Amino acid sequence: MTLTLSPHATTSEPEAVVRRRLSGFKPTGRLHLGNYLGAIRPMLDATPEADVESVIMVADMHALTVEHDPQRLRSLTAETLATLLACGIDETSIYVQSDVPEHAELHYLLECATGYGEAARMVQFRQRAAGPDPVRLSLLTYPVLMAADILLHDASEVPVGDDQRQHLELARDVANRFNTRYGRTFTVPRAVHPPVGARIMDLADPTGKMGKSSSLTGSGLIYLLDKPDLVRRKVARAVTDGHGEVVYDRERRPAISNLVEILAACERDDPVATAARFSSYVHLKEALTEAVVDTLAPIQRRYAELINDGGYLDVVRRRGAERVRDRAGRTVARAKQAIGLH
C-alpha cells in the first residue's frame, strides 16, 4: 500500500482522540495456558469501554532479539495469529508487527533520542548480558523498539506487568525528551494495570513462570493446542509438594497451589474454595485435566477451522496492516519532520 500524506497530517498534533491500548504477543514459542489465563482471557472478559480502542500485535520483530530459526519464526507467527483469533480476539484489532515497516522506521528515530547508558541500565538486559550466552545488540535496544510500538499508535495507555514497568518508563522518558527537544510529537503513554489474570507457574518447576522461552524441555508448559492426551500426561507429571494435602498457599506449597490456581482460573472460581473441594492430589489432577481440556476444546475447534483457511488469515493480516499503516505513517511523518528529516 502506498501512503499519501497531506501536508496537514505531517504537521498535526498527536491524535489521542481515543484512549488506545496496545498489547503484544511475541512468537518466540507456542501460546500456552499462562498467556491465555493471564492475558488473553482477562482481555476478552474486560467490559469494553466506549472510548478505549484495543490494538493487539503479534510482535514478530521482538522474537529476533534471541536465537531463532527463520522457518520456525514464520510458522509461529502464523500460528500465534490464528490462535489469538481462535481465542476470540477480534479480527479488526489484530496485526503483525513486521507488516508495518513504520515500527522499524520510528525505532531508529527514537534510538537517536535515547542514551546508551539509559538502555544499558535496563534490568532485563543486565541480567541477560551477565549470563553465559552471547547477547544481540537488538536485545539492548528492544525497549526502544517497544517505545516505538507504543508511540506509533499514540497509545495513551499500556497494560504492563511488573517485568515491563521499567521499559515503559523508558518509553515515557524518550517521548518526553523528543517532545521537549523537537516539539510536541508523541502522546506520552501511561502504564495501566492489566485486568487481573492468574499468574501461571511452570508445572515442572513452580518457582518459575510458565513462559514460551523460559523452559528448556517444554514439559512444564501446557500449550493451547495440546491434545487431551498430552494435557493428561503433562498434568500427571506435574510436580507436587509431597505433603499429600491439597491447600492453597503460594509461599509454602507453590507446586500444588499452582495446580489449584489453574483449576480455579479455568472454572472461574476462587482458589481457596477450589482447594477445599479436594482431599487428594489424584482427584485434583483428574479435575484439573478435565477443566483444562474443556477450556481448550473450543479454541482448538476454531483453530482447526482457521488454519485450514489460509486465505482468511492472509486477509486478516493484510487488512490489519492497512488499518495500522495509515495512523503509523502519520506518526512517523510527524517525527521525521520534527527531527529534521523533512
Ligand code: ATP
Ligand atoms: P517469553 O518467554 O518469550 O517472554 P511469554 O510466554 O512470557 O514469552 P509474552 O509474549 O512475553 O509470553 O507475553 C504475552 C502475555 O502473556 C503478556 O501479557 C504476559 O504478561 C502474559 N503471560 C506470559 N506468561 C504468563 C504466565 N505464566 N502467567 C500469566 N500471564 C503470562
Ligand code: MG
Ligand atoms: Mg514474557
